[in-house]
Amino acid sequence: MDDQGHTQSEQEDMTERRQRRARLFLVLSPVAFVFCWIFARAQDASHRDALIIAAASFVMCLFFSVHYRLRGERASGDMFSPNFLFHLFRKVRTVHTRPSSSQPLC
Numbered sequence: 001m002d003d004q005g006h007t008q009s010e011q012e013d014m015t016e017r018r019q020r021r022a023r024l025f026l027v028l029s030p031v032a033f034v035f036c037w038i039f040a041r042a043q044d045a046s047h048r049d050a051l052i053i054a055a056a057s058f059v060m061c062l063f064f065s066v067h068y069r070l071r072g073e074r075a076s077g078d079m080f081s082p083n084f085l086f087h088l089f090r091k092v093r094t095v096h097t098r099p100s101s102s103q104p105l106c
Contacts, residue, residue, distance in 0.1 A: 014072070018068065018069065018072045018073075019069065021068055022065045022066070022068045022069035023065075025061050025062075025064050025065035025068060026061075026062070026065040028061055029058050029061035029062050029065070030058070032054075032057040032058060032060075032061050033054045033055070033057060033058040034054070035057075036050075036053050036054040036056075036057040037050050037051065037053070037054035040053045040054065
């Protein structure tokens, strides 16, 4: 047994599962591209905007595939940090853009 309490075969199983999941994200990247492009076009986005959205989803899937391969199960928790920072930035931004008390709210 190693220092984390896992046998050698358990470590190999965990590594194999990690590789399979990372490969799944890699395979789903083109699917995400096509789905996002179709969905954006269905919502009347311009061709350029639809391509930008689809490319962003493709890059995110590729990034998460590499990230998951390197970090394993901990990678899922890492994805909450950018979301938290985005909401924090949004909250700070709305505080600074509120109308002053001398202006009417209507």
